[in-house]
Amino acid sequence: MTPAIAIDRLSKRYDTVTALAEISFEVQPGEIMGFLGPNGAGKTTTLRILTGLIAPTGGRVRIDGLDVAERSLEVRRRIGYLPEHVALYPELRVQEYLAYRAGLKGVERGGRRSRVAEAMERCRVAEVARQLIGRLSKGYRQRVALADCLLARPKILILDEPTIGLDPHQIRQTRELITELGRTTTILLSTHILPEVEAACHKVAIINKGRIIAVDTPQRLRMRLQGTQVVRVQLRGEPAAFESPLRALPGVARVGVCGHVDGFASLEVEAASGADVREPIYRLAVERRWALRELAPVQASLEEVFIHLTTTEPQDGG
Amino acid sequence: MNRFWALTGRELKAFWCSPIAYVVGALFLLIQGLEFWLLVNFLSMPRLDPSITMPQLFFGGFYFWLSVLMLVPLLTMRTFSEEKRTGSIELLLTAPVTDAQVVLAKFLGAWLAYAILWSCTLAYFLLLRAFTAFAWAPVLTGYLGVWLLGGVLIAVGVLASSLTRNQIIAAVMAFGAMLVLFSVGVLEVFVRDPEGVKIIRYLSLLEHLGGFAKGIVDTRPIVFYATLTAACLFLTGRVVGHPRWRA
Numbered sequence: 001m002t003p004a005i006a007i008d009r010l011s012k013r014y015d016t017v018t019a020l021a022e023i024s025f026e027v028q029p030g031e032i033m034g035f036l037g038p039n040g041a042g043k044t045t046t047l048r049i050l051t052g053l054i055a056p057t058g059g060r061v062r063i064d065g066l067d068v069a070e071r072s073l074e075v076r077r078r079i080g081y082l083p084e085h086v087a088l089y090p091e092l093r094v095q096e097y098l099a100y101r102a103g104l105k106g107v108e109r110g111g112r113r114s115r116v117a118e119a120m121e122r123c124r125v126a127e128v129a130r131q132l133i134g135r136l137s138k139g140y141r142q143r144v145a146l147a148d149c150l151l152a153r154p155k156i157l158i159l160d161e162p163t164i165g166l167d168p169h170q171i172r173q174t175r176e177l178i179t180e181l182g183r184t185t186t187i188l189l190s191t192h193i194l195p196e197v198e199a200a201c202h203k204v205a206i207i208n209k210g211r212i213i214a215v216d217t218p219q220r221l222r223m224r225l226q227g228t229q230v231v232r233v234q235l236r237g238e239p240a241a242f243e244s245p246l247r248a249l250p251g252v253a254r255v256g257v258c259g260h261v262d263g264f265a266s267l268e269v270e271a272a273s274g275a276d277v278r279e280p281i282y283r284l285a286v287e288r289r290w291a292l293r294e295l296a297p298v299q300a301s302l303e304e305v306f307i308h309l310t311t312t313e314p315q316d317g318g
Numbered sequence: 319m320n321r322f323w324a325l326t327g328r329e330l331k332a333f334w335c336s337p338i339a340y341v342v343g344a345l346f347l348l349i350q351g352l353e354f355w356l357l358v359n360f361l362s363m364p365r366l367d368p369s370i371t372m373p374q375l376f377f378g379g380f381y382f383w384l385s386v387l388m389l390v391p392l393l394t395m396r397t398f399s400e401e402k403r404t405g406s407i408e409l410l411l412t413a414p415v416t417d418a419q420v421v422l423a424k425f426l427g428a429w430l431a432y433a434i435l436w437s438c439t440l441a442y443f444l445l446l447r448a449f450t451a452f453a454w455a456p457v458l459t460g461y462l463g464v465w466l467l468g469g470v471l472i473a474v475g476v477l478a479s480s481l482t483r484n485q486i487i488a489a490v491m492a493f494g495a496m497l498v499l500f501s502v503g504v505l506e507v508f509v510r511d512p513e514g515v516k517i518i519r520y521l522s523l524l525e526h527l528g529g530f531a532k533g534i535v536d537t538r539p540i541v542f543y544a545t546l547t548a549a550c551l552f553l554t555g556r557v558v559g560h561p562r563w564r565a
Contacts, residue, residue, distance in 0.1 A: 051412045052562060053561065053562070054562065054565050055561065083405065104321055
């Protein structure tokens with residue numbers, strides 16, 4: 001099966017700055033792929049190359065089997081792109097704007113009205129159809145731009161930070177919409193917000209400083225961190241009393257205080273790679289006659305995977 | 319083709335939806351009104367040189383050039399600069415339209431707006447016609463000249479706009495470039511060599527428009543204008559498209 005998006009050793013240099021260093025990954029048809037990285041990691045640069053806005057310094061991108069550099073127009077017909085900074089024409093009404101965009105995207109005149117109505121319906125902007133775009137809130141503008149993406153019924157959606165600047169309610173709606181769209185469309189979703197990926201994506205590509213450092217399912221990425229165990233401990237007393245004895249235990253890498261609830265100190269103990277610290281903690285508690293209420297492993301969240309992967313230098317250079 | 323008309327329609331709409339259109343249009347018509355008033359005064363002077371025709375006066379006066387040089391940068395400054403500043407250019411350039419279509423649509427949109435504003439001044443001739451007889455042909459060729467000249471200057475302005483995200487800078491650059499083009503004809507006085515004078519006359523916008531206003535439709539300035547327009551639009555296309563090319 002032809003991958004929906006195939007990125008092959010893509011690089012981009014600006015004078016002395018390397019924005020992308022030979023990144024490669026693929027998105028299969030029907031997948032929702034999260035493209036995750038801290039700000040400035042190269043996400044937007046990658047998406048701009050994908051949509052044909054800028055040329056790479058090296059490597060190639062194929063969308064639906066077509067080379068982006070050689071067959072830009074055909075590629076653009078197949079994608080819907082939501083840029084990071086949504087800029088629409090403020091003097092147009094929502095309906096007018098979408099009709100204009102439908103014309104640009106080659107939607108036949110006869111079917112334009114119904115197509116615009118359908119896109120507005122799906123993105124919940126029908127109620128502002130006759131309002132000037134310049135008067136809309138950020139959330140509505142974002143959704144109008146998303147409706148624009150859907151007009152030509154593209155096979156592939158490329159969304160750059162689709163929930164940035166939205167309120168929590170709108171974020172949830174947008175995520176639901178993305179999940180729903182993902183049933184029929186391939187989606188590449190760039191974000192620096194982790195829950196977004198955990199909520200919607202089948203796979204995740206993590207980028208940092210212009211390099212892809214992991215491509216996997218969210219579940220397997222989480223398992224990658226199993227090597228370092230984190231244990232939550234609750235002991236009766238002030239947290240300060242427990243911190244240094246716990247830190248002194250063999251195999252403990254870090255101790256963090258989480259809080260103090262109804263007389264119990266809550267602490268998180270991170271083990272050094274490969275070590276199991278649960279038994280030493282138990283023994284210490286017995287020896288010092290601490291009242292131990294909880295001793296449980298904390299499952300690594302994707303956030304930890306992300307922080308872990310993006311703050312440690314990759315040893316193998318990849 | 320549908321895509322191209324969608325783009326052009328949007329350009330025209332953007333112009334007429336902005337207050338700039340009405341401020342610029344009002345100023346333009348004010349200057350043209352002044353020009354017309356001067357013209358009428360001139361025509362009523364008894365010692366007027368009979369070899370000078372009425373359209374020559376209308377399409378050649380100081381206020382005529384002032385309004386052309388003022389109008390064009392204001393029409394073209396927003397074409398690309400505005401989209402670059404707001405970022406809407408990203409959505410434009412990721413739509414399935416060619417760079418050539420985008421550039422031509424922006425050019426045509428501004429050119430049509432220019433033509434519409436000029437067509438308002440036809441009223442002066444209709445008014446004049448009610449009081450005196452004159453030949454329509456030189457008036458119409460005069461308008462043809464104004465329209466073709468507008469094409470060149472608008473292409474220059476669109477090119478300037480593609481180079482910056484700041485509309486003021488775009489307008490100033492366009493004005494500067496147009497002033498240079500306009501001034502070439504003025505150099506005539508400094509040149510002795512008859513061949514040199516010929517070349518300068520060929521390049522002189524003043525000279526051309528005088529011809530059109532006399533009712534002469536010469537293909538040479540038309541070719542010159544078309545070439546210059548095409549060259550500027552080609553360059554604009556290169557400027558707009560260059561980030562897409564591989565270094």
